[in-house]
Amino acid sequence: MEAATQRLLAFGYAAIALGGVCVALSGPGSAVTILLALGLLVGWAQFSTG
Amino acid sequence: MIGTITPLVQGAAGRSRWTSAIVLYGVGSLVASASLGAVLGVLGKVLELPLHVSVIVLATLAIFLALRELGVLDFPAPRFSRQTRKQWFLVGGAERAAFLWGLDLGFGLSTTRVFSSFWLLPVGALLLADPLAGALVMGSYGLGRTLLVATGPLLPRGPETTAFLADLMRSERQWHRLHATAVGLSGVLLVLVL
Numbered sequence: 001m002e003a004a005t006q007r008l009l010a011f012g013y014a015a016i017a018l019g020g021v022c023v024a025l026s027g028p029g030s031a032v033t034i035l036l037a038l039g040l041l042v043g044w045a046q047f048s049t050g
Numbered sequence: 051m052i053g054t055i056t057p058l059v060q061g062a063a064g065r066s067r068w069t070s071a072i073v074l075y076g077v078g079s080l081v082a083s084a085s086l087g088a089v090l091g092v093l094g095k096v097l098e099l100p101l102h103v104s105v106i107v108l109a110t111l112a113i114f115l116a117l118r119e120l121g122v123l124d125f126p127a128p129r130f131s132r133q134t135r136k137q138w139f140l141v142g143g144a145e146r147a148a149f150l151w152g153l154d155l156g157f158g159l160s161t162t163r164v165f166s167s168f169w170l171l172p173v174g175a176l177l178l179a180d181p182l183a184g185a186l187v188m189g190s191y192g193l194g195r196t197l198l199v200a201t202g203p204l205l206p207r208g209p210e211t212t213a214f215l216a217d218l219m220r221s222e223r224q225w226h227r228l229h230a231t232a233v234g235l236s237g238v239l240l241v242l243v244l
Contacts, residue, residue, distance in 0.1 A: 001224070002217040004206050009221070012228045020235050031105050031243055035174040035187040038236045042167050043194020045228055046155075047218050 012045055068203070071148035076196035078152025080189055086157055087175040087188025094179035104177035105240055111170055112237025118166050119230035127166040134161050156192035164222065167229040170236065 019037040026033070099107075117123040134154040139147040154160055158168060171191050175184035206214040218225075 001221050002214060004214050005217050005221050005224075009224055009228060013231065016228075016232050016235060020239070023239055031101075031108065031174065031178060031240055032183045032186060034236050034239045034243070035108075035171060035178075036190045038167075038232055039171050039187055039190030040194040040197070041232045042165065042171065042229065043191040043196075044198045045225060045232075046163070046165065046195060046198060047225060 008047075012041065015041055015044075067144060071144050072196070072200050074145050074149040075152035075199055076193070078149040078154075079156030079192035079196050080152075081192075082153045082157040083192030083195075084185040084189035086159070086172070087184035087186070088181040089184075090172055090175040090188070091179060091181035091184025094176040094184070097177070097179060099177060099179065101178075104179070105243055108170065108174055108177060109237045109240035111173060112233050112240060115167050115170055116230045116234030116237060119226045119233065121226070127169060130160065130162050132161055152192075152196070155195055158188070158191060165226065165229045167233040170233055 019041065023033055023037060114123060114125070115127075118125060118127070134151055138150045141147075142150070158172065168191070171187055175187045178184060178187070205211070
């Protein structure tokens, strides 16, 4: 795997970790917050589509 | 699509119009995705499921989708074979094409998609039964798609582009794992919301 792809994947996992920590630190959170964070990640990580 | 939009728009329009094309792509993507989310939110009101039931359904779906992304489970998920129209660029130019591509791809239900994790979003927009929540959830997907295209100039350029895009295709399994992680974590967090 090329370095650029590895960087993108690493960025994706970092974003997931950051999103998870933010939701956890913000208290019980809400379904909307969780789905909003997921939407950002899923939208960004649509590499081979469309 | 990032391999198409970035070289086409940058090559033809230059860096000066790249920003306006990205803004128009983002507007189209947000309008389409948020509108779909709002409509799903209105439709969800018909179901009138209690919130805790909706969250249980969503958390269960998230776990199933994560297992599907990992290849542990294999069940059919809606999938479209259509791709967005490259010809819009030739007919309408970079900015109009960018807007139309944003509308088409941000809508989410009109073009092909490899990752089934997407389906938690429209189902979530439906089950939350709130037009504003639906617009926010689906709008975040549209914003994410815009961020993907906006990062195009940071990716390898010139002769390296083809090799990079081929590498992206080859690494599809790793991207499925990333989606599984994201949607699985969402399922766990949804359980904690209850």
